[in-house]
Amino acid sequence: MSAHSHDIEEGLDFRPKFDAAGLVTVVATDAATGDLLMVAHMNDEALRKTIATGEAWYFSRSRNALWRKGESSGQTQRVVEMRTDCDQDAVWIRVEQVGAACHTGRRSCFYRKVEPQGGIAKLVFVDAERLFDPDKVYKK
């Protein structure tokens, strides 16, 4: 292992490895239940704001903008713990989620199972109850 890899994997300096677009992948789980809520991205600024405020900020690739989770919907995330992985290109946050994490109104973005079905994989809804109506919340 190179000295550099060793520092990244075994060191105590937080040196997030941003991708070519300046982002790290972030996994948010429910601190109470452990359920996976969402997978999103942070840039350096979102990461700093999250650490400084204790609330989750992300960077939206589709809107190309910094975004405080819940700023439109009120469905904020308070960060209970943040971790990083061996090569520091991913961040895990355990959060207290107000309401629903998903913009579709569901608690989690992962509301469909992938199931093999005659050679083709199909999706099956699971835990897919909506906690809010996205058409009302986002006023599309």
Add this chain to the structure above:
Amino acid sequence: MSAHSHDIEEGLDFRPKFDAAGLVTVVATDAATGDLLMVAHMNDEALRKTIATGEAWYFSRSRNALWRKGESSGQTQRVVEMRTDCDQDAVWIRVEQVGAACHTGRRSCFYRKVEPQGGIAKLVFVDAERLFDPDKVYKK
């Protein structure tokens, strides 16, 4: 919402949205405890092999190669459930992990907490016990 987005978010066809490099982000959690084990990537072939065999296959960006989890280390992952998220650019697998998920020998890749410390974030080891010695397992 466009008709296309509606199909992706509310439909039952599995249409993974691969990035420019042909990859989707994959989150693997421990089916027994719910703990986050690792964040990695699959290309179309890895995804198909995972679905067909019930064992996790990934695509390594650093080695630019398809890879059956555990093929060097014996630390395989049996997939108990697979889900996808609203926009189908991420996959969640709940797995039965043999031994350690992390190449450093730890159960999870997320063995360090990020903690604010005088304006700078520092890392603190947590759940960092090694289950195997990577120098022996990978014969570096």
